[in-house]
Amino acid sequence: MKLSRRGAAALAIPFLLPARGRAQVFPSRPVRLFVPFPPAGSADFLARVVAEHMAGQLGQPFVVENRPGAGGNVGAGAVARGERDGHTIMLGNVGVLAVNRFLFRNLPFDADRDFAPIALLATVPSFVVVPPSLPVTTLAELIAYARARPRQLNYGSIGNGTSQHIASELFNAATGTELVHVIYRETSAANTDLMEGRVQVLFQSTAAVAELVRAGRMRALAITSAARMAAFPDVPTLRELGVDLVTEGWFGLVAPAGAPAEIVSTLERAAIAAVTAPAVSARLLTSGSVPQPLTGAEFARFVQAEVARMGPVLRAANVQAD
Numbered sequence: 587m588k589l590s591r592r593g594a595a596a597l598a599i600p601f602l603l604p605a606r607g608r609a610q611v612f613p614s615r616p617v618r619l620f621v622p623f624p625p626a627g628s629a630d631f632l633a634r635v636v637a638e639h640m641a642g643q644l645g646q647p648f649v650v651e652n653r654p655g656a657g658g659n660v661g662a663g664a665v666a667r668g669e670r671d672g673h674t675i676m677l678g679n680v681g682v683l684a685v686n687r688f689l690f691r692n693l694p695f696d697a698d699r700d701f702a703p704i705a706l707l708a709t710v711p712s713f714v715v716v717p718p719s720l721p722v723t724t725l726a727e728l729i730a731y732a733r734a735r736p737r738q739l740n741y742g743s744i745g746n747g748t749s750q751h752i753a754s755e756l757f758n759a760a761t762g763t764e765l766v767h768v769i770y771r772e773t774s775a776a777n778t779d780l781m782e783g784r785v786q787v788l789f790q791s792t793a794a795v796a797e798l799v800r801a802g803r804m805r806a807l808a809i810t811s812a813a814r815m816a817a818f819p820d821v822p823t824l825r826e827l828g829v830d831l832v833t834e835g836w837f838g839l840v841a842p843a844g845a846p847a848e849i850v851s852t853l854e855r856a857a858i859a860a861v862t863a864p865a866v867s868a869r870l871l872t873s874g875s876v877p878q879p880l881t882g883a884e885f886a887r888f889v890q891a892e893v894a895r896m897g898p899v900l901r902a903a904n905v906q907a908d
Contacts, residue, residue, distance in 0.1 A: 612672055612849045613646040619839075620676040622661025624654045624744060627773035628710045628793030628875060632837055633677045635869055636707060639860035644852070654771075656690070657745050657907060658682040663694030666701065670842045672849035675704065678840045681748055684892040688900045689746070689907035697889075702850050704839035705857040706880035706888055708870055711811035711834045712753055712789045713821065715804040719783050725807045725827045728787070732763040741765040741787040742776035746907040749835045750776075753789040753810060755905045757824075760831050780804060791835055792818070792874025810834060817871055836878070836892075838885050854882050 619637050623629045630652060637648035653661030662682045668674040676682075683697045695701075714725065722728045732739050743750035751767065758765055768785055770776040773794050779785045781803050788795070788804075792815065799806045799818070806821045810833045814823060824831045839857050841850055860866055861877040870877050880888055 612852055613644055615673060616647040616649050617641075617644075617672070618674050619648050619650050620661050620665050620674070621650055621652050622654060622658035622665075622676065622682060623652065623679075624772040624774075625652050626794070627744070628791035628835065628873075629677055629679060629837060631793055631873055632708055632710075632870065632875055635866055636839075636857065636860045639863055639866050640853075640856045643856045643859060654744075657686055657748050659686060659690060659693055659695070662697075665840075666695035666842060668842050670844040672841060672845050672853060675839055675841045675853065676701070677707075677837055679749070679837050680835055680892060680896075681752075683838070683840070683889050685749075685752065685896055685900065686907070687893070688897055689905065700843050701840040702843050702845050703882040703885040703889065704841055704850055704853045705882060706836065706838040706878055706885040707857060707861050708875040709811075709834045709836045709878050710791045710793050710875050711809050711815060712749070712791050713795055713799060713804075713806040713818075714757075714808040714810070714824070715780065715788050715790055715795055715799065715806050716786060717780050717783045718802065718805055720786055720805075722807070723805070725822075725824070725829070728807055729761050729763060732761075732765060732787075736764040737766050739763075739765050739786040740768045740784075741789065742768045742770050742779060742785040743789075744770050744773055744776065749791070749833070750789050752900070752905055753831075753833045754787070756831055756833060756899070757789065757829070759902075760829050777804075789833075793870075794874070796872070796874040815874070815876070817874065837875075838880070838889075850882060 621629050621633045633650050637650050641648040658681050665676040722731050741754045780788050798804045808824050808827055809821045812832045858879040861879045867877045
């Protein structure tokens, strides 16, 4: 059949449409990676290391934006209301995605409904650290020293409901100590005050204080993970020292719910490739983070298991954000 000149032109139209009329390759512009916590902590470090590698894979910058406040709830609320095309994502943690639902009465998001899991990235145990000036060299000595001075020793955290706050209160409950909570706006400020003796104890992520421990500016008495950390083999676990407590932070990427499945899959592949890359993995391990890549589906099941595990513990310890 012979086409008219007009008919041939009509068939050619789809091939002549400008690029903006076709499906765009993701990402088509910089990706905003929100970290709902202050800079200089384990979350910030992890986000920046992973973002750098993902940017190299996907060909667009990944811009890390710190949006701290209310145990991560401020930033998480902003992301939950953000654009749903994959160009806005968040580094979520145990607090935002699992624990805060038990601690806060009015959250600006629903962690199960408002986020699409991309991938779990890493777990981060905490050190129990004290200043070198404190006259204790073992965990048993710290417990005895604190019991003899109820409400005279302080511990620091970056807010109610954070992993530091929860771990410290669980430690109080497990050991019969009465360490007093002092809130800081930033991890670095808490670290400085510990080194200068204004607070006496921190349950601080290994990633945030690894170099300070190595330099002797803090004394690590124990680690909160189930097993010793290869990078710090001389630091015993709490359980080894008679305190039946395991508490680890963890971090994973999420997108606002409703982001297209194929875009979430693209981000998942890039995130897992990042944390399994030898250079990235080595940097994370040296800093105190342990790469634990899980797919989005696996991450979703992991979060629900954490919710089921932590809920009864938090209720029994009566840990509240306000």
